[in-house]
Amino acid sequence: MHEARADDRPTGAGAARRRPMRRATLKTVAELTGLHVSTVSRVLNGTSTNARSASAATAERIRQAACEVGYVPDASAAGLRMQRSQLVGVVMARLADQVLATIYEGIEHAALRHGLQTMVTNSWDDADARKASVDMLLARRVDAVIFGDAHVDGAFVAEFATRGVPFVLVNRYAEGYPSVTCDDYAGGRLAAEHLISLGHVHAGVLAGLPYASNGVDRTRGFRDTFTEHGLPEPEAVATGFDAASGALGAERLLQSTPRPTAMFAVSDFAAIGAMGVLRQHSLVPGHHVAVVGFNDVPIAAQLTIPLTSVHSPMHEVGSRGVDMLMEVLDGHRPDSIRLQPELRVRESSSGPAGGVTGTG
Amino acid sequence: MHEARADDRPTGAGAARRRPMRRATLKTVAELTGLHVSTVSRVLNGTSTNARSASAATAERIRQAACEVGYVPDASAAGLRMQRSQLVGVVMARLADQVLATIYEGIEHAALRHGLQTMVTNSWDDADARKASVDMLLARRVDAVIFGDAHVDGAFVAEFATRGVPFVLVNRYAEGYPSVTCDDYAGGRLAAEHLISLGHVHAGVLAGLPYASNGVDRTRGFRDTFTEHGLPEPEAVATGFDAASGALGAERLLQSTPRPTAMFAVSDFAAIGAMGVLRQHSLVPGHHVAVVGFNDVPIAAQLTIPLTSVHSPMHEVGSRGVDMLMEVLDGHRPDSIRLQPELRVRESSSGPAGGVTGTG
DNA sequence: ACGTTATAGCCAAACGTTTGCACACTGTCG
DNA sequence: CGACAGTGTGCAAACGTTTGGCTATAACGT
Known part of the structure; x- marks a missing residue:
């Protein structure tokens, strides 16, 4: 012994x-x-x-x-011998974000279907934390990785690509790499067309994080549509995707002149925060100011003032991401996919723009 | 070759x-x-x-x-040699539930601090899915497991215990096993005392899942407090922890006579669903019917009608769970911990009970 | 009876680590 | 000059699998 x-x-x-x-x-x-x-x-x-x-x-x-x-x-022993772990690593900005958690559910579900297991980590959108996560996944010898937290500039993705470990992007894209996302630009347009059809002229955008392609595209689609209609370009303020930062952003939008009669938030939670702020200002969402969110999370329809939202297929983003990963593992170079969103109109944007047109 | x-x-x-x-x-x-x-x-x-x-x-x-x-x-090779993987498995009912995701964040955070990595799975509160998850974790040779989805009867936990793999429970307890939970009973009492002090007599409870200790205890604490005050025992309806099932439950409560003037939901999301239903019935939450939730998730304070809620230290439940696990790994038999909740009063329960006393 | 083929199972190497032990060398002290 | 301690390395076994190759036996056709 x-x-x-x-x-x-x-x-x-x-x-x-x-x-x-x-x-x-x-x-x-x-x-x-x-x-x-x-x-x-x-x-x-x-x-x-x-x-x-x-x-x-x-x-x-x-x-x-x-x-x-x-x-x-013993899966590690088998993995050692076979030189493949049947494990795929998943890196998400933050699992407590319901949208990301739902995407992850889609991933887990599809991975299981393919006989793979997943290992997920929070990157907090922070370079150091992400590096630690990735190293950890690499140490566990994952066969592949799914990133849900890419930055538009593709910086850290490019670095990872040199590792030679197969990967795909979900939720946010970066040019040049295979990804599954919602067609965020189209989603932004949907929101804009809806508000324009109600007669809104001055709108504001809670734009999300500047390095996240989803927020950027939603914002761009929204603003492009307004200007294409000959309307003033909506003001956009950078926010997070959570309620607190949505509230902060809404405060700022309310101070601009002319005061917007409509707000588009690139995330439902930011929209919820915005609605809270509106009410603190004695403005009734859907009456004085229209509010549109994004993703259509389950509570959107259940709020006291149900939230108009652009529905995105979160679960499917995840599961299609895995499908795409399988293609990559088979040596193909699949094209990126953009899944189509759908507008769900509810009370938060029901009234006509004229409810009480902000006179500043 | x-x-x-x-x-x-x-x-x-x-x-x-x-x-x-x-x-x-x-x-x-x-x-x-x-x-x-x-x-x-x-x-x-x-x-x-x-x-x-x-x-x-x-x-x-x-x-x-x-x-x-x-x-x-290569962590698996090292694990193989050393007979310890530095991995702890985490089983949660559903990560898309923000409360559970937040607890998991606490776990991940603390595990990192202890030099451990985590592998998390959704059990969907389903026996088969849980068994698959557990087998998968065992195959990965996790050093220990944290269950966030225990059932009160302790059934599946008992079975797992025979495996000889160290584990702790978080979020929900089961008698006889080390756990870290919120003091849910105390939380239920806090909610009740608050509503009683406002003069409410007839209350209803959206009670959560009957096999989840947290929902059960919150409900029990709430009802006990009412009866101890000589008030009628609040009616309780079983629900999930999500908005949709909260809405369903609220519908049922509204049909009981006398109609409750206050509702206590064992989860914020159920409470949000309930508030939505109230409004559909032209009842204003906080005015006609008081609503109290549980957990105090971030959006609770941001809603158009900010939600009174019993704040529970979700992150800490997770991190303390890991600390406790370390004790177990050191061969000790730590006592279970119940962390104290705090009431956060907001507008959804601001008005006096008399707003419009339900006359049935 | 004998060659061929199929069947049932053993052997051993390899995957990437960790770690007790042995070995060679260099000083140092007696 | 010999004993001895210390220091820097190499050796080899082991962890639990998987898998190509082998052997021994049985079945079968001629």
Whole structure:
């Protein structure tokens, strides 16, 4: 016995409970059945296509024994041997953002369908945190990575690309790399056309983060549409995607002259924050000021003043991202995909622009 | 060359891009420096405590070379050798639930602090999905697990305990196992005392899932407090924790006689759904019917009618969960922890009970 | 009876680490 | 000059898989 057992550290009271009980391994069931571990491996791997291994009888005996000792194959050992982990890393800006969490759900779901497992980390849109995340994923030898937090300039994506690890982008794109996003520009246009059709002339935009393609595109689509209609270009203020920063942005928009009669937020949560601020100013969303959000998260329809929003297929963004990743893993260079959004009109933008036209 | 290289599958156009480029390994840098891999390992592991490894000169040379070839240690190989993965598995009911995602953030944060990595999965509160998740985590040889989705009856937790893998519970408890939760019972009492002090007599509860200890305890604390004050026991309807099911529950509560003048939802999102329903019935939350939520998620304060809520330390629940896990890993049997919630009064419950007393 | 082929299973190497031990060398002290 | 400690490395085994190649036995056709 060369080395101290890993569990030899000074254990306390609970030692009895957490049995050192080495997890069952191929050897365990090999010894139990009196067979060789390679035989066991072949049977348990159900390489049934190539029936080249065990008799039906022994196969059954092996399966029986494996079940008995609660054998669970060691994925890292297998990964080590096979040089592929069946793991895909996922990097998201922030999982507590419901939109990103929903995209991740789509990813997890689709990955499972492809027999892959996922490992997700928060990057906080911070360079250092992202680097730590990526290194960690690389250390776990992920077969591929999905980034949900790309920056428009593509800076850190380009650096990662030199690693030679396959990857795709979701949610936000960066030029030159395969991505699945919502057609954010089209979404911005939808919002604008809706508000224009209601007669709004002066609109403001809560524009999101300047380095996130989704916010940028939504804003651009919105503003382009206004100017194309010969209307003044809507003022845009940079915000986060959360309620608090949406509130801050709304405060600023309210101070501009002429005061906008409509606000487009590139995220529903920012829109919610904006509606809160409006009310503090005794302005009723949907009456005095129209508000349109983006993504159509579940609560949008449930608010006391239901929120008009541009619905984006968040779950699908994630699952299609995985599908695209499979193509990349097969050596293809798939084209990026933009999924179409849909406008969902609700009360927050129901009234005509004239409700009480802001006179400043 | 015995076996076909893993990358020999029929590659398409992109083959040039994704260089097979085997990731650098200890051997790579060993050969590069002309040293033995064990030496390299020792240096790179910074077993600096035991300076007995390499001369400063070679150490530097090694680090240099490692950096040059972009060496990243293989965590699965190390885990295999050391019989510990430095990985902790996390099972959550649903990450798209902001509360759970926030708890997970606390976990990730604290785990990093302890030099651990996390692997999280959605269990959807479904037995099969959970089993699949757990098996997957076990296959990855996690050193420990954190469950955020325990059922009060402790059924599946008990089964897991037989595995001998250390674990703790967060968010929801199950009797007999170490857990970190909010003191949900106390939280329910806070909500009740607040409403009682406003003069409310008839209250209803959107009670959450019957198998989740948090919903159950919040409901119990709330109802107990009412009956202790000699008031009629509030009616409780089972719901989910999301807005849609909160809306459904509120509809049902509105049909009971006498109609409640106050509603307590065990989750903010359910409360938001409820407020939406109230308005559909031309009842103004905070005026005709008081509404109190739970958790105090960020948007609660930003709503057009800001939501009174019982603030729970979600992030801390997660981080303390990891701390507790460390104790368990050290062989102790820590006591469960209940973190104290705080009431945050806002407009949704500002008015006196008499606003328009429901006469049925 | 004998060569051929199929079947059932064992052997051993390899994947990338970590680590106890052994070895060679350099001083230092007795 | 010999014993001895310390220092910088190399060696090799082990962790749990997978898999190409091998062997031994059985089945079968001629």
